[in-house]
Amino acid sequence: MIDVDIEQRLGAFHLAVKFAVEAPIVGLFGRSGAGKSTVINAIAGVTKPLRGCIRINDLLLFDAGKGIDMPPEKRRVGYVFQDPLLFPHLSVEANLLYGQRLRPTMEHFIEPSRVIDLLGLRALLRRAPKALSGGERQRVAIGRALLAQPRILLMDEPLASLDVPRKTEILDYIELLRDELHIPIVYVSHSVPEITRLADAVVVLSDGKCLAAGDVDAVMGRLDLKPATGRYEAGSLFDTRVSAHDPSHFLTTLAFDGGELIVPELDATIGDRVRARIRARDVSLARRRPLEISILNILSGCVTSIGDATGPAVDVQLAIGATKLTARITLRSFQQLDISAGQELYALIKAVSFDQRSVGYA
C-alpha cells in the first residue's frame, strides 16, 4: 500500500497530491512537468515536502505534522533514476553490493547471485561502469537498487535514456523481477504503452495534481482524462489469456471475458496472462455484423459513453463483457451511424494493428 498526501512548492510550481494505491506495479503517469519526479523524490526522502505524510505498507516515512522525516538511507526505498548513476570509481560488482553491505544481514532477503542471474550480469561483474552499454548500465542500476534490500522499488523513467531495443529488453527484465522477487514497484513514465504494459494500478498526475488513481484499465479508459493523456494515443486494454496458436497463419488467439481476440503470433504458452492494447483510432464501428471482410476481430458491445462530439473526431466507448473498448471515429461517421448511449454496435479491429509493443506479458 502506497499512501501519499503531500504538498510541495518548487519555485512557481505547486504540487498537492493525495492518493493511496495498492498493486504489484503502480504506474505514476503524467506529462513532463506534471510532478511525477517530485512525488517519488519525496517518497525516497531526497526532497522534503512542505506538508503532508507518506506511508508505505503502514510504515510512516514522513509526517510533517508529527515532525517525522526519515532520512533516505533509513527508508529502504530502492530508487532507479533516469540515468544509471553508477559509481565510476567502483567495478560493476562493487556497485551492485554498495547498498547491500550497508544493510544489516537480518534485513537481507534478496540474494546477490539471484539478482545477478536474473539481470544477466554475471559476465560483467569485473568491468568498470564506463565499459558498459546503456542497457547494461541500467540493468546494473536496477540490480544495485534491489540489493540494497528495499521495501519498494521506485523507477523514474528508467527507459528514458535508452534506444528502442534496449527499452524492450529492460521492460522484460522488470516484468521478470515483479514475478520472481515479489517486490512492489512504482514505475514513473509519460509513456502510455509502458504504463499499460507494466502497471496494474495507475496514478495520473497533471500540473501538480492527482487527476485519478486506481485500476489501470479503468483509469486509462476514462474519456474525461483525455486532457492529461491527450497528446498520447487514446486506447483500450484487454486483459487476456493465450487460448490457441495458429502457426500456419502466424496468429495467436487471446481469450478475454467479452470474447476472443486474434493477434499476430506471440511467443507465449497457452494459459499465459497477456495484456493487449489497441489504439482508439484502430477500432472501426458498424451497426451490423459485416460479412466477407478481411478484419478478423469483430466484437459486439453496448455504447457506454460518448466523448466530446464537437470536434472532427468522436470517441465512443463500448462495453464488451467487462472490458471497455474505445473507438475513435469521424464526426461524420458518428452522425451517419446515429450513435447513442446504450446502442448495440460491432467493433472491428484488424489483427495486424496489434503491434509488438502493444501486446506483452501481464
Place this chain on the structure above:
Amino acid sequence: MLGLSPEELGILALSLRVALVSVICSLPLAIVVAYGLARLSFPGKTLIDAIIHLPLVLPPVVVGFALLVLFGKRGPIGSFLNDWFGIVLAFRWTGAALASAIMGFPLMVRAIRLSIAAIDQRLEVAARTLGGSRLWVFVSVTLPLAVPGIITGTLLSFARGLGEFGATITFVSNIPGETETLPLAIYTFTQVPGGDAQALRLSIIAVVLSIVALATSEWLTRRAERMHIDDRR
C-alpha cells in the same frame, strides 16, 4: 650522497620536512573547507572564501607579519599555545611549516573544491538512497572521486611550501638548521661575496625537487584515474 655536502643535505631535509608537515596538517582542513564551499550555502560564505584566498593576493611579508603578531610568544594565539601546551612556533621549523601551510592553503582548497564541484551530486543522492549516511557517502563516493583534485591541490601546496620565502623569513627568521629552508639558504648565499656557486648548486636542487614533485603527482593522478575508470581486465 649525490655529491651533496652535509650542510646541503641538512637544508634539503629541513625544506622537505617543512613542506611535508605543512601539507599533511593542512590537507584534512582543506578538504572540509573545499567541501563546504563547493556544496553548502551558508551566510558569510563569500567572506570565508575571501579570507582563504587572502594569502594568494597579499604580499607574503604581510602574512608573515600577521603570523608574528598572532603566533609570536606574546601574541594572543602564541601565548595561549605556549601557556597551555608548551608549543612555540615563532623562530622554529614548525613555524615555517605553519607559514607555508597558510600560503599554500588557497591553492589546495581551490583545486579540491573544483574537483568536488565537478562530481555529479546525483551520485551522492543515489548513495544515500542505497543506505549510506551523509558521512559514509562522503567517504565512499565524494572523496574517492575528488582524488585527482586532492593530488593536484597537495602538489601545488607542497611546491608553494618548498618555495615559501617572505612569510617564513618574517615569521621565523633565517636560522641555519632550524628555519633556513632552501629559498632562505639560496638568498643567504647570494648575500655573501663568492656565494654564487653555492647558490647555483642549491638552485639546481630546487629545480630537481620541483620536477620530481610534479612527476610524482602526475603519476599518482593517472593511477587514481585508471583505478576509477577502466579496470577492463
